[in-house]
Amino acid sequence: MADVTTRIVIADDQAAIRHGFRLVLDAQPDLCVVGEAADGAGALATARLLRPDILLADVRMPGPDGLEVVRQLAGDGPGAVPETRVIVVTTFDLDEYVYPALRDGAAGYLLKRSGPTLLVEAIRAAMSGEALVSPSITVRLLRGLTASPAPATARAALTEREAEVAGLVAQGCTNAEIAAELLISPGTVKTHVASAQRKVGARNRVGVAAWAWRTGLAR
Amino acid sequence: MADVTTRIVIADDQAAIRHGFRLVLDAQPDLCVVGEAADGAGALATARLLRPDILLADVRMPGPDGLEVVRQLAGDGPGAVPETRVIVVTTFDLDEYVYPALRDGAAGYLLKRSGPTLLVEAIRAAMSGEALVSPSITVRLLRGLTASPAPATARAALTEREAEVAGLVAQGCTNAEIAAELLISPGTVKTHVASAQRKVGARNRVGVAAWAWRTGLAR
DNA sequence: CCCCGCCTCTGCCGAAAGGGGGAGGCTCCC
DNA sequence: GGGAGCCTCCCCCTTTCGGCAGAGGCGGGG
Numbered sequence: 301m302a303d304v305t306t307r308i309v310i311a312d313d314q315a316a317i318r319h320g321f322r323l324v325l326d327a328q329p330d331l332c333v334v335g336e337a338a339d340g341a342g343a344l345a346t347a348r349l350l351r352p353d354i355l356l357a358d359v360r361m362p363g364p365d366g367l368e369v370v371r372q373l374a375g376d377g378p379g380a381v382p383e384t385r386v387i388v389v390t391t392f393d394l395d396e397y398v399y400p401a402l403r404d405g406a407a408g409y410l411l412k413r414s415g416p417t418l419l420v421e422a423i424r425a426a427m428s429g430e431a432l433v434s435p436s437i438t439v440r441l442l443r444g445l446t447a448s449p450a451p452a453t454a455r456a457a458l459t460e461r462e463a464e465v466a467g468l469v470a471q472g473c474t475n476a477e478i479a480a481e482l483l484i485s486p487g488t489v490k491t492h493v494a495s496a497q498r499k500v501g502a503r504n505r506v507g508v509a510a511w512a513w514r515t516g517l518a519r
Numbered sequence: 520m521a522d523v524t525t526r527i528v529i530a531d532d533q534a535a536i537r538h539g540f541r542l543v544l545d546a547q548p549d550l551c552v553v554g555e556a557a558d559g560a561g562a563l564a565t566a567r568l569l570r571p572d573i574l575l576a577d578v579r580m581p582g583p584d585g586l587e588v589v590r591q592l593a594g595d596g597p598g599a600v601p602e603t604r605v606i607v608v609t610t611f612d613l614d615e616y617v618y619p620a621l622r623d624g625a626a627g628y629l630l631k632r633s634g635p636t637l638l639v640e641a642i643r644a645a646m647s648g649e650a651l652v653s654p655s656i657t658v659r660l661l662r663g664l665t666a667s668p669a670p671a672t673a674r675a676a677l678t679e680r681e682a683e684v685a686g687l688v689a690q691g692c693t694n695a696e697i698a699a700e701l702l703i704s705p706g707t708v709k710t711h712v713a714s715a716q717r718k719v720g721a722r723n724r725v726g727v728a729a730w731a732w733r734t735g736l737a738r
Numbered sequence: 739c740c741c742c743g744c745c746t747c748t749g750c751c752g753a754a755a756g757g758g759g760g761a762g763g764c765t766c767c768c
Numbered sequence: 769g770g771g772a773g774c775c776t777c778c779c780c781c782t783t784t785c786g787g788c789a790g791a792g793g794c795g796g797g798g
Contacts, residue, residue: 418640433652438651472723472726474753485777497756502691504755510691510737513729693785694785704748706746709787710746
């Protein structure tokens with residue numbers, strides 16, 4: 301495919317940030333900032349008018365915030381601009397917009413302090429249909445992926461044996477198989493399953509399995 | 520804090536890769552490759568001996584693979600080396616080691632074709648307790664996170680209706696409940712469940728649920 | 739046009755799971 | 769000593785699943 305210039309629009313309520321980004325991006329031979337906006341409404345209008353390849357959108361802006369911009373442009377509603385990939389930019393990695401932004405179709409999520417390198421890399425990634433997320437944010441996403449919200453807390457509800465049985469249930473084992481595995485009688489397995497079921501509020505063994513998968517007990 | 524040199528060990532069965540990485544990394548003033556290994560056993564031994572700041576580990580290596588290395592070094596077993604952050608490197612973004620690696624504590628997941636910039640960025644991120652994942656892989660992670668746009672590959676095996684039923688199975692619904700929800704007869708639900716079961720290789724509905732949770736169809 | 743895949747439904751039967759109850763042995767702690 | 773909690777096992781009964789076999793409607797593609 302032809303390596304034409306990537307057209308970029310910057311949306312941020314701070315002029316200094318916009319100028320900084322523009323300096324960095326225009327220094328790249330294949331990138332070109334074609335527009336700027338200082339608020340959410342302007343970002344949407346500019347994106348719809350210019351249909352750039354990339355929109356860098358601050359999370360916190362007057363009017364529609366970065367998330368709303370992502371939703372509208374990346375959605376399939378009337379105002380969507382499918383050819384524009386939105387990269388969300390934020391100042392603080394504390395903010396909790398990460399999850400919704402990515403879920404709603406952001407092509408990246410960057411910290412302003414990430415530096416020019418990652419900014420350029422994020423744009424190139426987005427142009428390849430990929431997505432770069434700031435390392436400091438990725439590490440939080442991974443924690444969510446990994447350890448589950450509260451493994452120790454939630455799991456404490458079950459006795460050791462019950463958790464063991466629940467794990468095997470989540471693997472798709474029948475009571476008889478679990479019994480063979482743990483060297484106990486099938487009747488005892490039923491007792492443990494029923495107990496786990498009651499404790500986690502499930503209506504059947506699939507609910508127990510679902511709980512095990514959610515909490516990270518099983519994987 | 521003092522910006523001392525970051526000590527790095529490279530584990531890859533291809534000497535060319537190791538040399539390439541070494542060239543890139545030693546060109547950085549604050550990075551230093553202090554060791555190499557050509558297989559999993561060597562990687563573990565070298566990491567335990569040198570206790571480097573960073574271990575770049577190929578996924579596919581003779582002996583223990585990159586995942587096993589991550590598990591052993593990042594775990595809390597006797598052979599763990601907590602001060603060493605493991606960045607997993609792979610050739611193909613097709614491979615399905617992404618989830619386990621990140622879940623088991625990898626401080627990054629890179630494609631060899633990502634280029635030197637991301638390699639260096641990934642190391643700096645890992646040193647800050649953060650994690651950089653290759654954009655092409657991130658985009659897959661996000662699909663799993665979103666779970667709305669299907670991971671077409673795995674889910675393509677099931678028809679739309681089957682996937683719908685599988686999702687409800689994963690929520691712990693009985694066939695009758697699914698029937699009521701989808702406005703079809705319980706018998707039809709049984710057909711779909713049985714079909715999904717056969718396609719995903721499960722022996723019962725819990726296996727279908729497990730598959731749904733694994734693939735992100737269910738959350 | 740006809741075949742194929744998907745969705746829909748039907749029936750039957752044995753196996754598995756779920757709900758209820760009871761019971762003995764064990765450890766830990768008051 | 770006496771609970772309390774856990775693990776283990778047993779009974780009975782109903783509901784749900786799982787496997788099997790068949791069949792009609794409906795759409796797309798050869």
